[in-house]
Amino acid sequence: MKSMHLIVAVALCAAGGVAQSQNYPTKPVRIIVPFPPGGGSDYIARLIAPPLTKVFGQQFIVDNRGGAGSTLGTEVAFKSPADGYTLLLISGSFTTSPSLYKNLKYDPLNDMVPVIQTEDGPYVITIHPSLPVKTVKQLVALARSKPGNINYASTGQGGITHLATELFRMMAGVNITHIPYKGTGPALTDVLGGQVQILFGSAPATVPHVRTGKLRGLGVTTPKRIAALPDMPTISEAGVPGYEVVLWYGVLGPKGLPKDIVARWNSEIKRIIQTQEMKGRFANEGLTPAPGTPGDFAKVLKRDIEKWMKVVKDANVKAQ
Secondary structure, three states: OOHHHHHHHHHHHHHHHHHHHHHOOOOEEEEOOOOOOOOOHHHHHHHHHHHHHHOOOOEEEEEEOOHHHHHHHHHHHHHOOOOOOEEEEEEEEHOOOHHHOOOOOOOOOOEEEEEEEEEEOOEEEEOOOOOHHHHHHHHHHHHHHOOOOOEEEEEOOOOHHHHHHHHHHHHHHOOOOEEOOHHHHHHHHHOOOOOOOOEEEEEHHHHHHHHHOOEEEEEEEEEEEEEOOOOOOOHHHOOOOOOOOEEEEEEEEOOOOOOHHHHHHHHHHHHOOOOOHHHHHHOOOOOOOOOOOHHHHHHHHHHHHHHHHHHHHHHHHOOO
16 A cells, blocks of 8 residues: 555656646746856847747846856856756856866766757957957967967956967967956957957957957858858968867756756747847857757767867866
8 A cells, every 4th residue: 555655646746747847937047157248158148038038938037157167157057956947058168167177066967958059150369459460370470479478368267268269379389378357258358458469259249349340350260251251261261270169059957957848948949049030140140050959969068078178188278
């Protein structure tokens, strides 16, 4: 009899979980962005939050939790209840952390559930117009003539823009000085102000400033040119053959997130980012929708974690 009661109890709990998922969401949903406001991740989160609010009937709140190369906000998200009310919008910086932080308080592959990759696109080499160069080759020549005297900004020590620039530095054979910031917003502010000369910035953050002339764009990091800047060459064709870094964004949840909630999130975000309006807005910022399955996104995460481990080792990059 006791075993029968146990079976009934388990069945009722399971039914309750299904019912809860079917009614989801019943309260506001938090999207954690592990960077300060003003960067590409923040832009994407604030772009998709309004249509998600409309679809789900609950408010989607963007919660910026910057610090420690995006690991602080990531930890908060992964340690939140796996009920679908706290999710995480990440950039490629997520895949650099395992190489840099040996004492991470989360496992980047086993403490999360991939939901969907949202977009991909380039980083853009941007410089302050006061720097007397107009091409990648000229930048390399100037940097070689003044080793250590030209500064570059990044979104943080060991972050994706830091490692993307370090990969460029090694492949181009130049010595430029790293100035880390706590996110794209602060880094971009100082490059716009001329305090730092170079930034490998995300397309959403930098393309508007390139168009207005506040920054000079020299090249894109993708293997092909982008529609938003059709006259700008790739870095590979502009003087550093074989150089390639792809910018991407995506959504994760904490381990244990119910499969039906993951499936619904994947379906709704996929539909939203493929609307003509969103495609147009992404294209204007140099991005392309990258809808796929959670499994597809998991492969991207594993691939890039392995890639950046090699760069960190070769460039001897240390976390601060």
